[in-house]
Amino acid sequence: MSDTINRYKQQFKAMMxxxxxxxxxxxxxxxxxxxxxSELGFPTTRMEAWRETDISQLTKRDYSFxxxxxxxxxxxxxxxxxxxxxxxxxxxIVDGNYSEELSSIHETASKxxxxxxxxxxxxNEVLKSTVGSLAxxxxxxxxxxxxxxxxxxxxxxxxxxxxxxxxxxxxYLTTSHEKEVMFxxxxxxxxxxxxxxxxxxHYASLDxxxxxxxxxxxxxxxxxxxxxxxxxxxxxDRVDHxxxxxxxxxxxxxxxxxxxxxxxRLGRNDxxxxxxxxxxxxxxxxxxLASEEQHLDNHTLIDHEAPYCTxxxxxxxxxxxxxxxxxxxxxxVRKDAQQTNSEQTNKNLLLSDNAVVNSxxxxxxxxxxxxxxxxxxTGQLDEDAIFYLRSRGLDVLTAQGLLINGFANEIIxxxxxxxxxxxxxxxxxxxxxxxRINING
Amino acid sequence: xxxxxxxxKSLTEQEYKYGFVTDIEQxxxxxxxxxxxxxxxxxxxxxxxxxxxxxxxxYRHWLKxxxxxxxxxxxxxxxxxxxxxxxxxxxxxxxxxxxxxxDAELLETYNKLGIPLExxxxxxxxxxxxxxxxxxxxxxxxxxxxxxxxxFSSFSEAVQNHPELIQKYLGTVVPSTDNFFAALxxxxxSDGSFVYIPKGVRCPMELSTYFRINASNTGQFExxxxxxxxxxxxxxxxxxxxxxxxxxxxxxxxxxxxALDDAEIKYSTVQNWYPGDKDGKGGIYNFVTKRGACRGxxxxxxxxxxxxGSAITWKYPSxxxxxxxxxxxxxxxxxxxNYQQADTGTKMIHLGxxxxxxxxxxxxxxxxxxxxxxxxxxxxxGAENARNYSQCDSLLIGDKCGAHTFPYIDVRNPSAQMEHExxxxxxxxxxxxxxxxxxxxxxxxxxxxxxxxxxxxxxxxPMEFAVEAQKLLEVSLxxxxx
Numbered sequence: 001m002s003d004t005i006n007r008y009k010q011q012f013k014a015m016m017x018x019x020x021x022x023x024x025x026x027x028x029x030x031x032x033x034x035x036x037x038s039e040l041g042f043p044t045t046r047m048e049a050w051r052e053t054d055i056s057q058l059t060k061r062d063y064s065f066x067x068x069x070x071x072x073x074x075x076x077x078x079x080x081x082x083x084x085x086x087x088x089x090x091x092x093i094v095d096g097n098y099s100e101e102l103s104s105i106h107e108t109a110s111k112x113x114x115x116x117x118x119x120x121x122x123x124n125e126v127l128k129s130t131v132g133s134l135a136x137x138x139x140x141x142x143x144x145x146x147x148x149x150x151x152x153x154x155x156x157x158x159x160x161x162x163x164x165x166x167x168x169x170x171x172y173l174t175t176s177h178e179k180e181v182m183f184x185x186x187x188x189x190x191x192x193x194x195x196x197x198x199x200x201x202h203y204a205s206l207d208x209x210x211x212x213x214x215x216x217x218x219x220x221x222x223x224x225x226x227x228x229x230x231x232x233x234x235x236x237d238r239v240d241h242x243x244x245x246x247x248x249x250x251x252x253x254x255x256x257x258x259x260x261x262x263x264x265r266l267g268r269n270d271x272x273x274x275x276x277x278x279x280x281x282x283x284x285x286x287x288x289l290a291s292e293e294q295h296l297d298n299h300t301l302i303d304h305e306a307p308y309c310t311x312x313x314x315x316x317x318x319x320x321x322x323x324x325x326x327x328x329x330x331x332x333v334r335k336d337a338q339q340t341n342s343e344q345t346n347k348n349l350l351l352s353d354n355a356v357v358n359s360x361x362x363x364x365x366x367x368x369x370x371x372x373x374x375x376x377x378t379g380q381l382d383e384d385a386i387f388y389l390r391s392r393g394l395d396v397l398t399a400q401g402l403l404i405n406g407f408a409n410e411i412i413x414x415x416x417x418x419x420x421x422x423x424x425x426x427x428x429x430x431x432x433x434x435x436r437i438n439i440n441g
Numbered sequence: 442x443x444x445x446x447x448x449x450k451s452l453t454e455q456e457y458k459y460g461f462v463t464d465i466e467q468x469x470x471x472x473x474x475x476x477x478x479x480x481x482x483x484x485x486x487x488x489x490x491x492x493x494x495x496x497x498x499x500y501r502h503w504l505k506x507x508x509x510x511x512x513x514x515x516x517x518x519x520x521x522x523x524x525x526x527x528x529x530x531x532x533x534x535x536x537x538x539x540x541x542x543x544d545a546e547l548l549e550t551y552n553k554l555g556i557p558l559e560x561x562x563x564x565x566x567x568x569x570x571x572x573x574x575x576x577x578x579x580x581x582x583x584x585x586x587x588x589x590x591x592x593f594s595s596f597s598e599a600v601q602n603h604p605e606l607i608q609k610y611l612g613t614v615v616p617s618t619d620n621f622f623a624a625l626x627x628x629x630x631s632d633g634s635f636v637y638i639p640k641g642v643r644c645p646m647e648l649s650t651y652f653r654i655n656a657s658n659t660g661q662f663e664x665x666x667x668x669x670x671x672x673x674x675x676x677x678x679x680x681x682x683x684x685x686x687x688x689x690x691x692x693x694x695x696x697x698x699x700a701l702d703d704a705e706i707k708y709s710t711v712q713n714w715y716p717g718d719k720d721g722k723g724g725i726y727n728f729v730t731k732r733g734a735c736r737g738x739x740x741x742x743x744x745x746x747x748x749x750g751s752a753i754t755w756k757y758p759s760x761x762x763x764x765x766x767x768x769x770x771x772x773x774x775x776x777x778x779n780y781q782q783a784d785t786g787t788k789m790i791h792l793g794x795x796x797x798x799x800x801x802x803x804x805x806x807x808x809x810x811x812x813x814x815x816x817x818x819x820x821x822x823g824a825e826n827a828r829n830y831s832q833c834d835s836l837l838i839g840d841k842c843g844a845h846t847f848p849y850i851d852v853r854n855p856s857a858q859m860e861h862e863x864x865x866x867x868x869x870x871x872x873x874x875x876x877x878x879x880x881x882x883x884x885x886x887x888x889x890x891x892x893x894x895x896x897x898x899x900x901x902x903p904m905e906f907a908v909e910a911q912k913l914l915e916v917s918l919x920x921x922x923x
Contacts (some may be wrong), residue, residue, distance in 0.1 A: 048511060174663035334840075350852060353854065357852045360850065363844070364513075365837065365865050368838060371864075373862070373865070374861075374863050375862045376850055376860070376861040378858075379861050402757060
């Protein structure tokens, strides 16, 4: 372990040297986080939160921070990852660098001054006091590592009572590299009182270079504000993807989030929501499409701190080949959170003999006047349903495809943003086509 | 009863010269645990050498282990060196001489539970006549069991009389190195029960520790082993609805069940040890490892438990479903009141084809009680068509208590079907109002609702136990509504 930490320490020194100028204002913060990381070390399977996800392969890889200039890309190169530009503002980050040519920010968003880069407000006290305020790095090795190495980040602030009608699509792209590189992205979203916005966080790779993506996203949803959040992760199967998202919802705020975990070799998604004000609502859904040797892990936490809050959670997973997925969903209802209403469901489909599913839905309840429930199911496609379809002339694969589509569409449908839905349906049908080739082959 | 330190010191020193001499009268070992204590304990019980070695191996492994911290319970650390690991069965002269000397509160509880006077004496540890009813009943039962070839004896007796069976099965379900408390138990277990049901025998009666004459002083490290041979059937009852008089704070028991082809074991527990006073002082720590192995085809193990006592309960009766078509069941009611904490649940490990398991867990929290369900369902690769159904419901009474659910589900076979459901709710004010309006007191209403809530589990209990369990819940919940 100490070898690994030393390697990261050396990387840190080298990075501080090479990026001397542009990160001067955050030197102390980064150094503190690095010290913290050295002390914590990477999590092991002996820790409860990482019991089912073994990252020892990840820690062995010799990741270094990216130094080379990103490739010049055109719209054509990235077209496959774009959501209809007529309907969304697009922010494109290539290998951790903002690309002005590829991005197109819609008028309503630019007028409100909503989207900024960390580097643009680097000397601003606002940044210093907010970044890391929701997701502290002291106890989390990956968050600490993120602060120490973070590249430029996206800072979205929607002013009071402002409504941004078009979704903001943030596309993080990884291009090819000679070495195994790592990227530490960071997003910070603040919705002030009564405002509304839609954010799409999107991670993809242009080719199969091995890399590590380590993201930290912090979100504040103010009083009566409404945030829709979609996360799509479709990186290549040689990428390790670790993400930590922390959202704080103030009173009567509404947070809707949908996670689509499709890509990466090892994918870990920590999604934590704090319902901090009376009457806050959270609706969380997720879809995992796991194939080949993938290991995908969703860890969610909904923390009911205030009374009269509602939360809904539905995660589904489809597993083929030797893939493995973990769902660990925890709902905490604090002592004062009376009149909480909470529902959590996890459903898994196993399509091959070697796939493994771990499902740990958890409830921790300290208040009495609550209504909470959770459920979890794991199984295969209903034989009777397949038989029914086949008796009407459909072949096995088509019948299976129909049923799988129906299973997955429930999550995609819940997104309810036309252009994004179209993108997600395409993603699903591509995945299914790929899977079918595997089954036939 | 005072420990004779000098004697023990000389005793331990002797070991190196001549081996152990056990003819010195010694009632209780001085507190502390080391290899010599384990040896001395084993020698005291005249155990064969392999068992001594087995204990020592467990002890050595225990030294390397750490006490688990993952359960959702909080307690002051236990000083393992402050416990005396052997105490000879107490003579009845030490106990209270008549019921007048027994704690009045305890007696009141007995009366509420409707326990006959003679039984009250036995439970409270009052010296009783040799001709006391249940003793003679027990003797009759023994001859009946003998006729069928059923072995039902204390563990120590079994070690002497049936060493080959003990050696064959001991530690095969819960290895001596399994976990911190199981290892401790393996090193220093005092006594317990041994049950052996021969091939094809349906045990003619429900076996209960209650009827085993020397059951009263099995000590704090109890070890139970039940073996059901091919095609046999047994129902075993452990514990008692009445609060037990007990001075030991730490209880670390181990229960092992082995069911061979077509065999069925039904294990029912009612646990009502001292839960501590209203402020959470005192009370028993109950850290138990219970596991059953369905080794044979079509075998079945069923656990039913009603947990109302102990300050802290840490207990996961589990089933290893090895044989094809084997079946595991877990029915549990856990109640925590005042400052009680319970972290309990089950593990169902599906290995064989067509294995089925059912989990029904009901948790009731009142006062400052914290109740956690922690369960694991693991469906391994070879477990074709495995089926699991889990249901965990929690009922909260009062706003200072907590109910938690931590299921772990691990599926490695696509033909498996598993379902888990959990819900948490409170008793509705409307329900209470409705009953009040019809002249039912709030306390009766609560007990009625709680009993209804637990019905599914009570139904699994043997008749007389079920009746007592209902009353027990009433008593345990007393004062939980203001």
